Amino acid sequence: MAFKDFGEKRVEQRGPSQPRVPINGLVADACSPTAWSLPSPRSDRAVDLHIFLTSIQCPAYSTDADTYEWTTSTKQDAKFSAQNTWQDMRLSAPVQPVAETIWFKGAIPRNNFNMWIANLNRLPTRARLAGWGLQINKACCLCSAFEETRDHLLLSCAYSMEVWRLSIGRLNPPNSLFRTWAELLSWIRGTSVAAPSLLRKLAVQCIIYHLWKQRNNVLHNHTVLPPTTIFRIVDKEMRNTITARRERKHFINLMVKWMR
Structure with a gap:
């Protein structure tokens, strides 16, 4: 997974720059084999990112390519399913007999x-x-x-x-x-x-x-x-x-x- 996508959720559009990770860097670039490897935070949002990272387990260090999967209440898949996403988002009602x-x-x-x-x-x-x-x-x-x-x-x-x-x-x-x-x-x-x-x-x-x-x-x-x-x-x-x-x-x- 790109660190840009991961970081932007916490520090807006400057996701990779504040923790000084390359623009196309991966999550693996921000951690060592044992822990997160990030410089000292320089803003409140960067502090929020560090606090968030300490609350989750550091990803296993690996040279393999990052992967992702889409998870809904019904299944997990490597491909996005608009149907399953819609079923999760909408308010379901009983099927009408007619x-x-x-x-x-x-x-x-x-x-x-x-x-x-x-x-x-x-x-x-x-x-x-x-x-x-x-x-x-x-x-x-x-x-x-x-x-x-x-x-x-x-x-x-x-x-x-x-x-x-x-x-x-x-x-x-x-x-x-x-x-x-x-x-x-x-x-x-x-x-x-x-x-x-x-x-x-x-x-x-x-x-x-x-x-x-x-x-x-x-x-x-x-x-x-x-x-x-x-x-x-x-x-x-x-x-x-x-x-x-x-x-x-x-x-x-x-x-x-x-x-x-």
């Missing part, structure tokens, strides 16, 4: 993120905005008939239900479409030959994203599209997603199941 339903290989990142926010009920629906004190109309942007909550906007709104009916009619949906978020998650976790769980996850996240996007288009751009147009957008995105991943094991037969 995590594997939302985060999976092959998903579209924007749809993943939007689904995660929706699952936490953090989308800024009109009902939530009104709850923050904003003086706004709480009616649903898509149907104008009920209060715009997450479950209504994305599931039970007449507009949304028509998009769901068109989009997942081929995936063995329940007899009555979803009324609550729990029912939606339960259906996603299910699987069948005609509608494997992966296809359900992709479809649901795609539909949720484009319903929320259409809601924002109505609110901010005053652009109203019929449910059939949203279905065509969802259908095109699903085909593109599956085609782009057709070489992956779990995506091989999804196109047939989506288009049947």
Whole structure:
């Protein structure tokens, strides 16, 4: 180990100069076979360095090259691991039960993120905005008939239900479409030959994203599209997603199941 790096921690940028060690000197240059070999300190910081050195054992004198290792709570390695360092630095929280339903290989990142926010009920629906004190109309942007909550906007709104009916009619949906978020998650976790769980996850996240996007288009751009147009957008995105991943094991037969 370079003494410059070692000393700078105690005496700032003048680490090697005050103990009079060469700029590229090693820790071995500052010790003898039996003890530390440093001149008398000339500053308070140099005194601090001497005091610190007396509190630790002098390195074994050796002509071998110095080595170092990165130590985290999980392992010791000669190479720096950003993953292990991050795991030590961050505050860990229990894995959420719904995590594997939302985060999976092959998903579209924007749809993943939007689904995660929706699952936490953090989308800024009109009902939530009104709850923050904003003086706004709480009616649903898509149907104008009920209060715009997450479950209504994305599931039970007449507009949304028509998009769901068109989009997942081929995936063995329940007899009555979803009324609550729990029912939606339960259906996603299910699987069948005609509608494997992966296809359900992709479809649901795609539909949720484009319903929320259409809601924002109505609110901010005053652009109203019929449910059939949203279905065509969802259908095109699903085909593109599956085609782009057709070489992956779990995506091989999804196109047939989506288009049947």
